[in-house]
Amino acid sequence: MIEQRIDIDALVVGAGIAGLQSALDLADRGYSVLLVEREASIGGKMIALSKVFPTMDCASCITTPRMSSAAHHDNITTWTYTDVDSITPDGAAFTAKLTRKARYVDEDLCIGCRLCEYACPVELPHEFEGNMGARRAAYIPFGTAIPQKALIDIDGCVYCGKCEKACPTDAIDFGQKPVSVTVHARSVVIATGFETTPLDAKKEYQGGVAANVISALDMERLLSPNGPYGRVLRPSDGKIPDNVAYVQCAGSRDETLGVPYCSRVCCMYAIKQTMLLSGSLPLADITVYYMDIRAFGKGYEQFYQTARSMGINFVKAKVARIEEEPNGDLKLRVEIIEEDGRVSEMAHDLVVLSVGLKPGDDPRRFIGVDLDQYGFVASPEPKLDATLTSMPGVAAAGTAIGPKDIVDSIMEASAAATKVATYLGPPPNSPQPADDGVQIDIREIEAGDALAVAGHSEVLRG
Amino acid sequence: MAGTPTETQATRMLVVATLLCSYPGIDATGQAHMEYPPNTYVIPTPDPVMFPESFYLHCFEKGIDGILIASCGTDSPYEGSYEQLAARIPKVYAQMKARGISIRRLKLTAICSVCTKAFLKEVSDMEAVMAELGPVSGEMTAVTA
Amino acid sequence: MAERRSKPKNQAATTAAAPATPPEVVLPVLAEKVGVYICHCGGNISDVVDVDKVATEAAGLDGVAVARHIMFMCSDEGQKAIVDDIQALGLDRVVVAACTPKLHEATFRRVLQRGGMNPYLFLPANIREQASWAHPHSPKAATEKASALVRAAVAKAQMLEPLEKVRVAAVHRALVIGGGVAGLRAALDLARQGLGVTLVEKSPFLGGRTTQLHTVFPTEDPARLLVHRLIAEVKAQPNLTILTETEVVALTGYVGDFTVTLKTTPRGVNAELADRQAAIAACPISVANEFDDGISKRRAIYQPYPGSEPDLPAIDWASCTRCGDCVTAAGGRGIDLKSDPIETTIETGAIVVATGFDHYEPRVGEYGYATSPRILTLPQVHRMLDPEGPTGGRLEIDGRVPRSIAMIHCVGSRQIEDVDEPGPDGKLHEYCSRVCCTATLQAANQIRQKYPKTAVYDLYRDIRTYGRDQEPYYVDASKAGVVFMRFANDARPTVELSDGADFPLKVTVTDTLTFGTEIEVPVDLVILSVGVMPRDVTGLIEMTHAPVGADGFLLEVHPKLRPVESAIPGLLLAGTVQAPMDVTESTSAASAAAAKVTALLAGDHVEMEPFVAKVDPSLCDGCGLCLDACRYAGAIAMQEVEIEEGVLEKRAYVNPVACKGCGACVPSCPVSALDVAGWEIDQYKAMIDAITAEPLTAGARS
């Protein structure tokens, strides 16, 4: 392994929307930032979403500009496909050991022409598309990926060499080795994001078994204008669904699953998806089985009421069990709470599980911060300084500290930038604070300055 | 919906829209896929108070058959600009009359950033005016100099 | 108007010599190498608009050097195409026909910069929101419209001139308005990062609404201790001035350099006051105590709670009669009844608005409110449950613990047209107040714990204990025997006084949890979980022109991406002034606002968009009519310029920092010497000419 060493003001781990925002705020302030992402593109989960509640902006359209500004910022260095092995305090700073994984493509030479992709004969399931649709072994992660650089999935590669021949810049390099890098960072932001709770968490829902029981994240891809099929089809047979069910809290608010907390976003994304579905499948019946609809953010309740008035069927109910029929349809045993717990059998041809949010990584693998019992980064001052961690100089933001939506992630990411900037102290050549020349401060009043109390103008300086 | 396009669409509508209020409101209309006829052309402006009377006349001369001024109304971010704008409209009307142009072809409206329905209504009203009066070219009296 | 005789900053104004003969009409020199890019938006545009046709037509226009259509213009690939063309073809203007400029104008400006061009030589054409999405069923007409919009953009682009940002020397201080948790948090973060900070609080005490709570959910930290910890840190900052009883009364200027006039009312009391108890006891006045949400009384000289910040009583001048009894009781020391406010003026680079929220005050009769002392609001009950509160923590009505209590959620929140009547402010409060569910259950659990014999009925629509540690309140309440009843989206419980009956109140609810049964609940006390309301900050809104949302809260630039910035540059939002939030969320928002302020004021200058008025000195004849049209002090003035060797004449001069770019001056000029840079009348005319250049063909639906 080759060794590199660099010095940096802030190391941001994770380049989802939270990591991007922290990096941008710090860089705008004049600090040097290294933004590290384990995947081959920055953007996190948000870049894979269809549209975002409640504005219904296309997710790609509002994420790509952020990705692009971070990637092009003078003060930000972005490393994708990079693992963090350890971050240890080292005097007033931190020593971070990182591994830049082998892409088998020289990033400096690759121009993103995709000729390797077109040449590669191997088809593999496309993770970005929720494994619906296919990609090649040599591929660019997805259309709006940043950087637009190819990589080779060496586990799927059959070493035919076609990509190597096709590449106009000789960027393909099967001999590439992982590079280990030591970074001296004066501070750290943990923005390692979330994973969804497993589709098969509740065995009785047949997630991962029945083909037409899908995760809401897959539905995001189906609803994306650039999704795997370009429209909403059900996976088992490509039929256009006409009776879709959403099962809320599928993996959250359940002590037995180790996820007793509410995941905060699944009510809202379900409402959003039902609205998008009723646009693309105007004839379909759409039912949401829920316990409580938690539309608590700015403009969210109004969004929920709009969905209701559009004819989306919201039913307060517990779904006990889902069974798959031979034709791929699904039978739901539902305890309808509004009707005194009557148990009904409901037929649907596609079921979306509103999966919850759990930590995207275990930060303890590489850094000694305190976590809460669910594995989210814990703040020692949760009410006044939610983005602090147990280690001085280390802040955390976004879903790494608990489930939350995009706007709350962005807010925290900026807050985390403030914490780090405070810790670092002003960058060199920062201007001096201005004095306001006012002297009736409460501290002087408390000190008994009678003039200050009376507020006569003599006390005013200047 | 304000209406699907009519078969006879030889007319054009201009909408001058304020950047802060109306333009996002019109965007929101499209974003919600609320349809309106495609013979509408929206051009942004910080504030329509900037247009002199002659600008409107120029538009009619070039074959714009109806103009909606989509302002912020009294929510204008600029002090007193709505009053100034409203005071100019009668002057534009006077010049339009002098040229034989029906003053119904110009309307001052206020469209906010969430006013999608109001926008559709204004468009369909102006479409109706244009359909009734026909192209402006048939109406205008020539002027010399 | 006083005229300054300083040298105008406007270069053009000083260098242009007036021509001896009237100027000939000079046709603008048009750019000749426009690059045009049409975006598919992954089908969002190209499914309706024939992008190939639009590109082909654009390629045929005069002055267009290249026209392409690309899958995602905003992607790296799209951006790179522009940069490559700038470098390879020497483009002099760029037009991108894609989504609304609100999304990507800034993105593409930066692309031009990367390519080595002036960023203001970019022009967008909106063919998504205003073509493909608005006319999905008329592809032919939408394509024609898109072409016309591209023609118009090219025509204007050809006339664009390079612009430079207006730069203002930045004052390295921030003003924070509001001394609640959000304001305190913002002030502390800013001061610690090396800015000067002025924190102003309208009331005589710091800490805001949080100090009215006993503990905060979900940590159950003692609320006042929590806030006092924050205040102690704030007070330890050397560059931070804290002014209580202070309001902003005037505001001028712009980001980087606002001038703010503050009005401070004297406290009336200072540290020399030896026996505050005696002074307070001597006061003959009794008024409703706002700190206890009206359930107790206080004097005109008062302190909300012992150890308040600052730990000194204050005089409420509105109710004080200047009788002097307190002064006598204090032995003449430590109290001064002179209440004349003083005004001070400060300069500040940015302003953080953290003015907080009000509790929704129900209409008289709304769920029986104000018709019985047994119908209280949740904040009032929180005060009663506070061991340091007016009742010492006892929840008693007429000296008796209520045997049964009904708590009603969503009062003044989630209101629906035709189901709810508007609030006393005449508005329908459609939003969810976010904090009341957890706060209600927190109180319900406390009541069940303290008074196990008291039955608690919780009437709700949805329980929104959304935070990670909030769900336990719901679980605990169920375990503690709180009886939940749920009313439907479009039905509301009623509260009636049942005089003479065993229980003085009767609550009727159609409970959807039990088959829609109508249930009558006899109770001793009804608690209304009132929502969070935007506080009335009309004065501030008028001074700053900050936009307000339909819900009455101050509006952010973008609800997803830019939640703490207002549309007014340099004006940031922190906490519940923007939307309902809990303490954690408010302090995070405040820290986020601090990040934006420090980035704005990071350098010696703040940069602003260059879209301001400009004078063509060769046309201006100094008539001065534009001065009357402009409403902004100092934006446009007359200055003497040397138009010829030794000949001084008056010419209009625009101060680019004070000018707002509204264009009100433009039509006032009889010789058309004025324009707003980037929005020139001739450019508009060229757009109209381009739109009308081709006859319409797509009359029929296609």
Ligand SMILES: Cc1cc2nc3c(=O)[nH]c(=O)nc-3n(C[C@H](O)[C@H](O)[C@H](O)COP(=O)(O)OP(=O)(O)OC[C@H]3O[C@@H](n4cnc5c(N)ncnc54)[C@H](O)[C@@H]3O)c2cc1C
């Ligand atoms: C189905 C679904 C729909 C949603 N819809 C919406 C919506 O419409 N509106 C909305 O506001 N919110 C929505 N959300 C929530 C939204 O996705 C999240 O709020 C947001 O993406 C969180 O951003 P983040 O940066 O915290 O996490 P992530 O997006 O998960 O980003 C974390 C990043 O860190 C990387 N990473 C993790 N560990 C490491 C490591 N050790 N080293 C380096 N990199 C690492 C990950 O690869 C990832 O790129 C939705 C969520 C789901 C599941």
Ligand code: SF4
């Ligand atoms: S060598 Fe591997 S990656 Fe390259 S084309 Fe062949 S299979 Fe694909």
Ligand code: SF4
């Ligand atoms: S062919 Fe070569 S240059 Fe083109 S994308 Fe593949 S690796 Fe990159």
Ligand code: SF4
């Ligand atoms: S947000 Fe809604 S679906 Fe998700 S866990 Fe909470 S209540 Fe359940």
Ligand code: SF4
């Ligand atoms: S938080 Fe609960 S009580 Fe408050 S408005 Fe929302 S749903 Fe109603």
Ligand code: SF4
């Ligand atoms: S553009 Fe507006 S602010 Fe500027 S000088 Fe003209 S009238 Fe005044």
